[in-house]
Amino acid sequence: MNLRARLAGVRRVLAKEDVQSLSRRYFVANGFDGTLTSIGVVVGAYLGGVGDGLAVVGIGLGAAIGLGTSGIWSVWEIERAETSREQAEIESAMLTSLENTRLTRDFRNEQIVLALAAASGPVIGVVITLLPFLFEGVFLSMFQAVIASIALSVLLLGSVGAYMGVISKQRWYVAAVRMGLAGIVVAGITVLLPG
Protein backbone atom coordinates (compact mmCIF):
# COMPACT_ATOMS: atom_id res chain seq x y z
CA MET A 1 0.00 0.00 0.00
CA ASN A 2 1.42 3.41 -0.92
CA LEU A 3 1.89 6.31 1.48
CA ARG A 4 -1.04 8.30 0.08
CA ALA A 5 -3.47 5.40 0.61
CA ARG A 6 -2.08 4.86 4.11
CA LEU A 7 -2.54 8.54 5.00
CA ALA A 8 -6.06 8.49 3.55
CA GLY A 9 -6.78 5.49 5.81
CA VAL A 10 -5.47 7.34 8.88
CA ARG A 11 -7.52 10.42 7.97
CA ARG A 12 -10.60 8.19 7.59
CA VAL A 13 -10.27 6.71 11.07
CA LEU A 14 -9.45 10.15 12.54
CA ALA A 15 -12.85 11.33 11.27
CA LYS A 16 -14.65 8.61 13.23
CA GLU A 17 -16.34 9.90 16.35
CA ASP A 18 -15.52 6.83 18.47
CA VAL A 19 -11.83 7.06 17.54
CA GLN A 20 -11.78 10.78 18.39
CA SER A 21 -13.41 10.11 21.72
CA LEU A 22 -11.10 7.22 22.65
CA SER A 23 -7.99 9.17 21.54
CA ARG A 24 -9.06 12.08 23.74
CA ARG A 25 -9.52 9.76 26.71
CA TYR A 26 -6.16 8.06 26.30
CA PHE A 27 -4.40 11.39 25.66
CA VAL A 28 -5.92 13.13 28.65
CA ALA A 29 -5.70 10.18 31.08
CA ASN A 30 -2.06 9.44 30.24
CA GLY A 31 -1.19 13.14 29.95
CA PHE A 32 -2.59 13.60 33.46
CA ASP A 33 -0.37 10.72 34.66
CA GLY A 34 2.66 12.20 32.95
CA THR A 35 2.18 15.72 34.27
CA LEU A 36 1.61 14.60 37.86
CA THR A 37 4.54 12.16 37.69
CA SER A 38 6.70 14.99 36.42
CA ILE A 39 5.70 17.26 39.32
CA GLY A 40 6.63 14.45 41.71
CA VAL A 41 9.97 13.96 39.95
CA VAL A 42 10.76 17.67 39.87
CA VAL A 43 9.90 18.37 43.52
CA GLY A 44 11.52 15.10 44.66
CA ALA A 45 14.72 15.88 42.75
CA TYR A 46 14.91 19.37 44.21
CA LEU A 47 14.28 18.17 47.77
CA GLY A 48 16.73 15.32 47.20
CA GLY A 49 19.46 17.86 46.56
CA VAL A 50 19.82 17.72 42.79
CA GLY A 51 21.34 21.07 42.03
CA ASP A 52 21.62 20.97 38.25
CA GLY A 53 18.66 21.83 35.99
CA LEU A 54 19.85 19.54 33.19
CA ALA A 55 20.06 16.63 35.65
CA VAL A 56 16.37 17.18 36.46
CA VAL A 57 15.61 17.26 32.73
CA GLY A 58 17.47 13.95 32.34
CA ILE A 59 15.54 12.32 35.19
CA GLY A 60 12.26 13.70 33.84
CA LEU A 61 12.95 12.50 30.29
CA GLY A 62 13.56 9.03 31.74
CA ALA A 63 10.07 9.18 33.22
CA ALA A 64 8.69 10.45 29.88
CA ILE A 65 10.26 7.53 28.02
CA GLY A 66 8.84 5.07 30.55
CA LEU A 67 5.34 6.54 30.49
CA GLY A 68 5.32 7.01 26.71
CA THR A 69 6.41 3.42 26.14
CA SER A 70 3.86 2.20 28.65
CA GLY A 71 1.13 4.17 26.86
CA ILE A 72 1.97 2.99 23.37
CA TRP A 73 2.57 -0.62 24.39
CA SER A 74 -0.45 -1.13 26.63
CA VAL A 75 -2.92 0.60 24.32
CA TRP A 76 -1.55 -1.26 21.28
CA GLU A 77 -2.13 -4.57 23.03
CA ILE A 78 -5.54 -3.57 24.45
CA GLU A 79 -6.78 -2.34 21.08
CA ARG A 80 -5.36 -5.36 19.28
CA ALA A 81 -7.30 -7.66 21.57
CA GLU A 82 -10.49 -5.60 21.22
CA THR A 83 -10.34 -5.30 17.44
CA SER A 84 -9.48 -9.01 17.05
CA ARG A 85 -12.56 -9.90 19.07
CA GLU A 86 -14.70 -7.49 17.04
CA GLN A 87 -13.29 -8.82 13.76
CA ALA A 88 -13.97 -12.41 14.81
CA GLU A 89 -17.59 -11.53 15.66
CA ILE A 90 -18.15 -9.84 12.31
CA GLU A 91 -16.43 -12.68 10.42
CA SER A 92 -18.64 -15.16 12.21
CA ALA A 93 -21.74 -13.21 11.13
CA MET A 94 -20.42 -12.75 7.57
CA LEU A 95 -19.25 -16.38 7.30
CA THR A 96 -16.12 -15.13 5.55
CA SER A 97 -12.63 -13.88 6.35
CA LEU A 98 -12.16 -10.13 6.42
CA GLU A 99 -8.36 -10.19 6.16
CA ASN A 100 -6.94 -7.57 3.78
CA THR A 101 -10.16 -5.61 3.63
CA ARG A 102 -10.71 -1.97 4.50
CA LEU A 103 -12.23 -3.05 7.80
CA THR A 104 -9.04 -4.70 9.03
CA ARG A 105 -6.92 -1.85 7.64
CA ASP A 106 -9.10 0.61 9.56
CA PHE A 107 -8.72 -1.49 12.70
CA ARG A 108 -4.94 -1.34 12.32
CA ASN A 109 -5.00 2.42 11.71
CA GLU A 110 -7.20 2.88 14.77
CA GLN A 111 -4.63 0.95 16.81
CA ILE A 112 -1.86 3.25 15.56
CA VAL A 113 -3.83 6.46 16.23
CA LEU A 114 -4.92 5.39 19.73
CA ALA A 115 -1.46 4.12 20.72
CA LEU A 116 0.12 7.42 19.57
CA ALA A 117 -2.50 9.42 21.50
CA ALA A 118 -1.76 7.36 24.62
CA ALA A 119 2.00 7.88 24.23
CA SER A 120 2.00 11.56 23.29
CA GLY A 121 -0.10 12.66 26.30
CA PRO A 122 2.47 11.83 28.99
CA VAL A 123 5.45 12.85 26.86
CA ILE A 124 3.98 16.31 26.22
CA GLY A 125 2.99 16.63 29.90
CA VAL A 126 6.48 15.77 31.12
CA VAL A 127 8.36 17.84 28.53
CA ILE A 128 6.32 21.00 29.22
CA THR A 129 6.84 20.58 32.97
CA LEU A 130 10.60 20.24 32.47
CA LEU A 131 11.01 23.35 30.27
CA PRO A 132 11.94 25.79 33.10
CA PHE A 133 14.93 23.59 34.03
CA LEU A 134 16.50 24.32 30.65
CA PHE A 135 16.85 27.93 31.88
CA GLU A 136 18.22 27.03 35.31
CA GLY A 137 21.49 28.87 35.74
CA VAL A 138 20.64 31.21 32.84
CA PHE A 139 17.97 33.40 34.40
CA LEU A 140 16.27 31.04 36.87
CA SER A 141 17.53 29.64 40.14
CA MET A 142 16.80 25.99 40.93
CA PHE A 143 14.01 26.99 43.33
CA GLN A 144 12.48 29.36 40.76
CA ALA A 145 12.63 26.61 38.13
CA VAL A 146 10.74 24.25 40.46
CA ILE A 147 8.05 26.88 41.13
CA ALA A 148 7.82 27.69 37.39
CA SER A 149 7.57 23.99 36.62
CA ILE A 150 4.73 23.48 39.09
CA ALA A 151 2.98 26.58 37.76
CA LEU A 152 3.32 25.33 34.17
CA SER A 153 1.96 21.91 35.17
CA VAL A 154 -1.03 23.42 36.95
CA LEU A 155 -1.65 25.64 33.92
CA LEU A 156 -1.41 22.64 31.58
CA LEU A 157 -3.74 20.53 33.74
CA GLY A 158 -6.12 23.47 34.02
CA SER A 159 -6.15 23.96 30.23
CA VAL A 160 -6.95 20.31 29.67
CA GLY A 161 -9.64 20.54 32.35
CA ALA A 162 -11.13 23.62 30.68
CA TYR A 163 -11.15 21.82 27.32
CA MET A 164 -12.88 18.79 28.87
CA GLY A 165 -15.37 21.15 30.51
CA VAL A 166 -16.15 22.77 27.15
CA ILE A 167 -16.68 19.47 25.30
CA SER A 168 -18.82 18.09 28.13
CA LYS A 169 -20.78 21.38 28.22
CA GLN A 170 -19.98 21.96 31.89
CA ARG A 171 -18.57 25.10 33.51
CA TRP A 172 -15.06 25.17 32.02
CA TYR A 173 -13.49 27.10 34.90
CA VAL A 174 -14.75 24.57 37.49
CA ALA A 175 -13.30 21.71 35.41
CA ALA A 176 -10.05 23.69 35.02
CA VAL A 177 -9.73 24.24 38.79
CA ARG A 178 -10.53 20.57 39.52
CA MET A 179 -7.78 19.35 37.19
CA GLY A 180 -5.26 22.04 38.16
CA LEU A 181 -5.74 21.30 41.86
CA ALA A 182 -4.29 17.81 41.33
CA GLY A 183 -0.91 19.36 40.47
CA ILE A 184 -0.83 21.36 43.72
CA VAL A 185 -1.91 18.29 45.72
CA VAL A 186 0.93 16.18 44.27
CA ALA A 187 3.49 18.93 44.91
CA GLY A 188 2.17 19.32 48.49
CA ILE A 189 2.28 15.58 49.24
CA THR A 190 5.83 15.31 47.82
CA VAL A 191 6.98 18.20 50.02
CA LEU A 192 5.34 16.72 53.11
CA LEU A 193 6.76 13.23 52.57
CA PRO A 194 9.20 12.26 55.30
CA GLY A 195 12.84 12.58 54.29
Place this chain on the structure above:
Amino acid sequence: MATIRRLVLDVLKPHEPKMVPFTEELSDSEDVTGVTAKLVEIEENVRTIRVTLEGDALDLESIEARITDLGGSVHSVDEVSVGKEIVEDPWLTG
Protein backbone atom coordinates in the same frame (compact mmCIF):
# COMPACT_ATOMS: atom_id res chain seq x y z
CA MET B 1 -18.76 -9.25 -23.88
CA ALA B 2 -22.15 -7.92 -22.78
CA THR B 3 -22.39 -4.19 -21.99
CA ILE B 4 -23.85 -4.16 -18.52
CA ARG B 5 -25.87 -0.99 -17.89
CA ARG B 6 -27.52 -1.85 -14.60
CA LEU B 7 -26.79 -4.30 -11.80
CA VAL B 8 -28.80 -5.07 -8.69
CA LEU B 9 -26.77 -6.90 -6.08
CA ASP B 10 -27.72 -8.51 -2.82
CA VAL B 11 -24.86 -7.63 -0.45
CA LEU B 12 -24.05 -8.59 3.13
CA LYS B 13 -21.78 -6.06 4.87
CA PRO B 14 -20.55 -5.12 8.35
CA HIS B 15 -22.02 -1.91 9.83
CA GLU B 16 -18.68 -0.21 9.05
CA PRO B 17 -18.13 1.47 6.64
CA LYS B 18 -21.51 3.15 7.00
CA MET B 19 -24.01 3.28 4.14
CA VAL B 20 -22.99 6.72 2.78
CA PRO B 21 -19.22 6.10 2.53
CA PHE B 22 -19.85 2.56 1.31
CA THR B 23 -22.09 3.82 -1.50
CA GLU B 24 -19.73 6.71 -2.26
CA GLU B 25 -16.84 4.29 -2.65
CA LEU B 26 -18.82 2.19 -5.12
CA SER B 27 -19.74 5.26 -7.17
CA ASP B 28 -16.09 6.38 -7.28
CA SER B 29 -15.33 4.65 -10.56
CA GLU B 30 -15.37 5.75 -14.19
CA ASP B 31 -17.71 3.00 -15.34
CA VAL B 32 -20.33 3.83 -12.69
CA THR B 33 -22.67 6.78 -13.23
CA GLY B 34 -24.82 6.23 -10.15
CA VAL B 35 -25.40 3.95 -7.17
CA THR B 36 -28.33 3.39 -4.82
CA ALA B 37 -27.98 1.31 -1.68
CA LYS B 38 -31.07 0.25 0.21
CA LEU B 39 -31.22 -1.40 3.61
CA VAL B 40 -33.01 -4.75 3.49
CA GLU B 41 -32.25 -6.28 6.86
CA ILE B 42 -30.21 -5.31 9.89
CA GLU B 43 -28.62 -7.66 12.43
CA GLU B 44 -26.29 -7.24 15.41
CA ASN B 45 -23.02 -7.17 13.46
CA VAL B 46 -24.04 -7.08 9.81
CA ARG B 47 -26.67 -5.74 7.46
CA THR B 48 -28.07 -6.89 4.15
CA ILE B 49 -28.39 -4.19 1.51
CA ARG B 50 -29.54 -4.06 -2.07
CA VAL B 51 -27.12 -2.16 -4.27
CA THR B 52 -28.24 -0.82 -7.63
CA LEU B 53 -25.51 0.44 -9.96
CA GLU B 54 -25.89 2.07 -13.32
CA GLY B 55 -23.27 2.93 -15.92
CA ASP B 56 -22.33 2.63 -19.57
CA ALA B 57 -20.24 -0.52 -19.20
CA LEU B 58 -20.26 -1.88 -15.66
CA ASP B 59 -17.51 -4.33 -14.76
CA LEU B 60 -19.07 -6.87 -12.41
CA GLU B 61 -15.73 -8.36 -11.41
CA SER B 62 -14.21 -5.04 -10.35
CA ILE B 63 -17.42 -4.05 -8.55
CA GLU B 64 -17.36 -7.34 -6.63
CA ALA B 65 -13.70 -6.76 -5.78
CA ARG B 66 -14.47 -3.28 -4.45
CA ILE B 67 -17.35 -4.59 -2.35
CA THR B 68 -15.09 -7.32 -0.95
CA ASP B 69 -12.38 -4.76 -0.16
CA LEU B 70 -14.98 -2.74 1.76
CA GLY B 71 -15.69 -5.83 3.85
CA GLY B 72 -18.90 -6.78 2.03
CA SER B 73 -19.87 -9.96 0.29
CA VAL B 74 -22.02 -10.27 -2.84
CA HIS B 75 -24.60 -12.94 -2.13
CA SER B 76 -26.37 -12.80 -5.47
CA VAL B 77 -26.81 -10.80 -8.62
CA ASP B 78 -30.52 -10.08 -8.52
CA GLU B 79 -30.92 -8.06 -11.70
CA VAL B 80 -28.85 -7.36 -14.79
CA SER B 81 -29.58 -4.97 -17.65
CA VAL B 82 -27.49 -5.23 -20.81
CA GLY B 83 -27.67 -3.87 -24.34
CA LYS B 84 -28.07 -0.44 -25.88
CA GLU B 85 -30.64 0.71 -23.34
CA ILE B 86 -32.13 -0.37 -20.05
CA VAL B 87 -35.40 -2.25 -20.43
CA GLU B 88 -37.56 -1.79 -17.33
CA ASP B 89 -39.20 -4.87 -15.87
CA PRO B 90 -42.86 -4.73 -17.03
CA TRP B 91 -43.91 -6.53 -13.82
CA LEU B 92 -42.63 -3.57 -11.82
CA THR B 93 -43.50 -0.68 -14.16
CA GLY B 94 -46.93 -1.99 -15.09
